[in-house]
Amino acid sequence: ETGVTQSPTHLIKTRGQQVTLRCSSQSGHNTVSWYQQALGQGPQFIFQYYREEENGRGNFPPRFSGLQFPNYSSELNVNALELDDSALYLCASSSGDGTDTQYFGPGTRLTVL
């Protein structure tokens, strides 16, 4: 059973640019959630995808968007990057049946200059 993987590990962008982060869910999991963790804070929920459909969204602007693919891997896209978007972006997968925990990937560290 493979775990949750994320790419890239680190990324440096400048203000106004666009970025795409990727996540491969754990084998057998059809639900992927994305979280943003600023330095010294707990992770904040961005959105969740269940079987390729958005299934809930946190308090993030529309320039944060996502996709889930038929193999249940997922992308997080952020347009018009701002300095405050600098954070660790975490992806978590779960079985979607409501009884399972979420398993987290190692995260992508995004720095916006």
Place this chain on the structure above:
Amino acid sequence: KQEVTQIPAALSVPEGENLVLNCSFTDSAIYNLQWFRQDPGKGLTSLLLIQSSQREQTSGRLNASLDKSSGRSTLYIAASQPGDSATYLCAVWNSGNTPLVFGKGTRLSVIA
């Protein structure tokens, strides 16, 4: 709106000491509560999951308790070791497939 608070924000203890980390949540109608460990700049490692019908869970030197009615959970670490140094995060979710709501964590340093 569910809010999770963790006290203390930081803790430094000598090796071998037993310690307790605290987590409180405002909405007692939780589905599950989970404790995570996070090493600097890394992802989250699940330590213990307590379902709403349970009172505690144990894994090795770790014991987590849950009191839903008072909106509290504690994580007890016995005989702490320098390798336990990390940030410990508490998270709850309110129904089956809803997102986790996290506290800000407790940063633990165990001094050899």
